[in-house]
Amino acid sequence: MKAPQPTAASPLTPPLSASAGERERTSPVPETRDKWIQLFLQHLATDRGASVYTQRNYQSALDEFHRWYLAERKAPSQWDQLGRDDFRTYLRHLGRHKLGRAAIALRFSALRTFYKFLIRHGAAATSPIKNLTLPKLAKRLPKFLTIQQMKDLLDAPLRGLAKPVSESVGRPVSVAACYRDLAVLETIYSCGLRAGELCGLEAEDIRWEEEIVRVRGKGKKERLVPIGEPALLAIKTYWARLPTTPVGTGPVFQSETRARSPLSPLMLQRRLKKYLALAGLDPALTPHKLRHSYATHLLDAGADLRSVQELLGHAHLVTTQVYTHVSTARLKKAYDQAHPRA
Numbered sequence: 001m002k003a004p005q006p007t008a009a010s011p012l013t014p015p016l017s018a019s020a021g022e023r024e025r026t027s028p029v030p031e032t033r034d035k036w037i038q039l040f041l042q043h044l045a046t047d048r049g050a051s052v053y054t055q056r057n058y059q060s061a062l063d064e065f066h067r068w069y070l071a072e073r074k075a076p077s078q079w080d081q082l083g084r085d086d087f088r089t090y091l092r093h094l095g096r097h098k099l100g101r102a103a104i105a106l107r108f109s110a111l112r113t114f115y116k117f118l119i120r121h122g123a124a125a126t127s128p129i130k131n132l133t134l135p136k137l138a139k140r141l142p143k144f145l146t147i148q149q150m151k152d153l154l155d156a157p158l159r160g161l162a163k164p165v166s167e168s169v170g171r172p173v174s175v176a177a178c179y180r181d182l183a184v185l186e187t188i189y190s191c192g193l194r195a196g197e198l199c200g201l202e203a204e205d206i207r208w209e210e211e212i213v214r215v216r217g218k219g220k221k222e223r224l225v226p227i228g229e230p231a232l233l234a235i236k237t238y239w240a241r242l243p244t245t246p247v248g249t250g251p252v253f254q255s256e257t258r259a260r261s262p263l264s265p266l267m268l269q270r271r272l273k274k275y276l277a278l279a280g281l282d283p284a285l286t287p288h289k290l291r292h293s294y295a296t297h298l299l300d301a302g303a304d305l306r307s308v309q310e311l312l313g314h315a316h317l318v319t320t321q322v323y324t325h326v327s328t329a330r331l332k333k334a335y336d337q338a339h340p341r342a
Helices: 020-025 035-046 052-073 084-096 101-120 147-162 175-191 195-199 229-239 265-278 287-300 305-312 322-338
Strands: 212-216 222-226
Touching: 035 052, 035 101, 052 084, 052 101, 084 101, 147 175, 147 265, 147 287, 175 195, 175 212, 175 222, 175 229, 175 265, 175 287, 195 265, 195 287, 222 305, 265 287, 287 305, 287 322
Parallel strands: none
Antiparallel strands: 212 222
């Protein structure tokens, strides 16, 4: 089957082995010459609506393998001719470089999805990665904040107004930004949103009377999620401090530096780090940990697993089930501490 002609691909990112800071600072490298990788990346962006993070990670993983194969075999990858032994050799190569299990799993997840794409387009008959044994991931329970810790975090943005600090040299604290950040934290915790979902919210997505928000999740899938009154009030208070109220497709949460542009996930992470420190919490926690907190608190309060699955936008129940282990562990701890015959 003749492959469709690829259009220009997005600039490549540095290898996944680079640190996040190095990836931010590194300028784009020349685009890959492999047409199937380019076509797959276009498919991720347009047909599947994958997040920028998924696109970046898969791109880096595929380019990394492509470069390794070229250096190892002195020839470009012929995807339909690669066998399981090629990928076993690559797996050993990654192991020699002391990559963690999660990093290896991410690379092979990209390759596995890539081969499904190749098979659908007639560029490969089977996947040589299928049933390939990878190092088992260590079972780690998701980190989350307690209810009191969440309250402390939600108090932090307005504490910044009571005790002014500089966000950067020569730049005072923006009042509107503090109220925006409070609304952001309230909305993440109220709706259990991913960072990208929150930054992508538009004014018309909020159904004020119904107290519902339309969320665009992974793969362009939409879901309706309840939003609490504190979050709605925080958004209204924030909007009242803007020059113009967002309408239609205008972003709910705007960037400070670019008028009427949405807040970026990177800036969200930076602002969260600041408020975690103000609240006396671990500044290394990510916005996703607030989503973990949302799910854990729902289950602790008696919400059923299927409902939490739908609220989070998980395609598979097994993804949601990790939170039941968190709740069970807490129950077991309480039992051990309180029961006289534990």
